[in-house]
Amino acid sequence: MTFELVVRNGTVVTSSATYQADVGVHDGKIAAVADELHGEREINAVGKYVIPGGVDIHVHMQMSLGDGVVSSDDFFTGTRAAAFGGTTTLIDFVEPEPQQSLLEGLAARRAEANPQVVIDYGLHMTLGPDEKDKLDQVQAAYDAGCGSFKLYMAYGFRLDDGQLLSALAAIKQVGGQPVIHCENWDVILTLIQRNLEAGRTAPHWHPRSRPAPLEAEAAGRAIDIASYVDAPLHIFHVSCAAVVERIRSARALGLPITGETCPQYLFLTQKAYDAPGLQGTLPICSPPLRPQADQDALWRALGQGDLQLITTDHCPFVLRDKARGLEDFSKIPGGVPSIEMRLAGAYQGVDRGYYSLNRWVDLCCSAPARLAGLSSKGDIAIGLDADLVVFDPERQVTLSTDFLHEQCDWTPYDGIELQGWPEVTISRGEVIVRDGEFQGEPGRGRFIARR
Ligand code: DUC
Numbered sequence: 194m195t196f197e198l199v200v201r202n203g204t205v206v207t208s209s210a211t212y213q214a215d216v217g218v219h220d221g222k223i224a225a226v227a228d229e230l231h232g233e234r235e236i237n238a239v240g241k242y243v244i245p246g247g248v249d250i251h252v253h254m255q256m257s258l259g260d261g262v263v264s265s266d267d268f269f270t271g272t273r274a275a276a277f278g279g280t281t282t283l284i285d286f287v288e289p290e291p292q293q294s295l296l297e298g299l300a301a302r303r304a305e306a307n308p309q310v311v312i313d314y315g316l317h318m319t320l321g322p323d324e325k326d327k328l329d330q331v332q333a334a335y336d337a338g339c340g341s342f343k344l345y346m347a348y349g350f351r352l353d354d355g356q357l358l359s360a361l362a363a364i365k366q367v368g369g370q371p372v373i374h375c376e377n378w379d380v381i382l383t384l385i386q387r388n389l390e391a392g393r394t395a396p397h398w399h400p401r402s403r404p405a406p407l408e409a410e411a412a413g414r415a416i417d418i419a420s421y422v423d424a425p426l427h428i429f430h431v432s433c434a435a436v437v438e439r440i441r442s443a444r445a446l447g448l449p450i451t452g453e454t455c456p457q458y459l460f461l462t463q464k465a466y467d468a469p470g471l472q473g474t475l476p477i478c479s480p481p482l483r484p485q486a487d488q489d490a491l492w493r494a495l496g497q498g499d500l501q502l503i504t505t506d507h508c509p510f511v512l513r514d515k516a517r518g519l520e521d522f523s524k525i526p527g528g529v530p531s532i533e534m535r536l537a538g539a540y541q542g543v544d545r546g547y548y549s550l551n552r553w554v555d556l557c558c559s560a561p562a563r564l565a566g567l568s569s570k571g572d573i574a575i576g577l578d579a580d581l582v583v584f585d586p587e588r589q590v591t592l593s594t595d596f597l598h599e600q601c602d603w604t605p606y607d608g609i610e611l612q613g614w615p616e617v618t619i620s621r622g623e624v625i626v627r628d629g630e631f632q633g634e635p636g637r638g639r640f641i642a643r644r
């Protein structure tokens with residue numbers, strides 16, 4: 194067989210094995226994993242890890258919050274930054290307008306993404322309260338490739354417990370995967386109001402209005418409702434030890450519950466909100482950053498198998514938009530950029546002894562692909578898409594806005610030093626980033642229908 198591309202002499206690392214081999218690519222697929230392969234184009238990976246392309250199943254590109262506030266990475270800049278960071282597949286969201294059917298919402302979001310994406314992508318279908326009359330459309334959304342459905346317990350999309358039960362039952366009925374944002378919205382609204390009335394308007398009060406035990410209460414409630422209707426459930430952006438404990442005990446009972454955490458919770462703490470002026474507004478995200486003890490517990494949970502994936506919840510807002518909340522923390526748009534540093538950030542868990550190389554690949558590539566029904570992604574095996582990353586474990590980088598490619602005028606990771614960085618990113622056999630140079634094209638990415 195002729196190989197268009199061979200990645201030679203690297204150490205192949207998958208979720209289950211580590212070995213020396215060459216990887217041959219034919220027609221965009223992995224066609225051989227063996228010794229002494231040669232091809233039309235060869236990449237020398239000696240001394241490097243060859244891993245499956247990263248899979249980030251939780252991102253928000255060009256997400257509008259209304260009033261002209263939109264997350265600052267569009268589908269081009271966001272997927273390009275993802276590629277620089279070694280991510281070759283991501284999953285964003287459809288949020289249908291009230292007057293739209295689920296399929297109309299899906300078509301509109303695909304039309305936004307398709308001309309821009311440089312890597313492959315999928316979409317979770319959001320089922321908000323306006324969609325309660327659309328539960329009979331869940332099958333159609335599933336058949337159209339939205340294998341997973343987003344549910345909120347907070348914000349305007351918030352479902353009450355009865356709506357949550359109905360939505361989970363409908364998703365279960367079609368064999369879909371529910372994913373959920375867990376926070377106790379009534380408690381949050383009350384605490385925000387109480388704090389603002391008392392003049393406590395600084396970002397310091399953001400985590401104190403969204404307490405960890407109530408994030409855990411919401412997660413526990415969602416798990417109990419899912420278990421009652423016999424549905425699986427994936428808990429988004431776990432920020433604290435208390436939620437880990439809910440997930441751990443549900444899994445100990447054999448329930449199909451999974452959880453993810455994100456770089457912001459692994460690298461930052463709630464102290465960041467005490468920085469003066471605009472600086473303290475920047476890391477506002479929800480759930481909020483927590484104390485150091487929670488951060489330590491999250492790293493341990495990833496190693497012990499109590500959390501299954503690392504995603505980003507990538508949702509950057511520029512300084513000008515963050516500044517809208519200088520006088521009132523509840524008006525600060527929530528979200529931070531993390532898409533580019535996720536894979537290398539997660540590698541620090543190997544470097545620091547929390548988990549193995551194989552577990553790192555599972556957390557960032559294989560487990561997200563399995564959970565999201567991306568059957569051609571997340572592994573190095575013959576017949577799968579040739580989505581590969583050559584990762585240099587010796588390279589040391591210092592993160593900054595200049596170094597990163599996200600379309601955002603700040604990064605929460607400024608000055609953080611990482612051991613290891615992706616050197617080459619390959620998507621369906623095409624080299625799209627090499628040695629810091631982007632070689633992809635907008636629109637080359639494909640929508641992946643998932644089951
Ligand atoms: N939380 C954020 O901080 N941003 C995006 C959405 C979310 O749930």
Ligand code: ZN
Binds near residue numbers: 374429430479480
């Ligand atoms: Zn969320």
Ligand code: ZN
Binds near residue numbers: 253
């Ligand atoms: Zn999110």
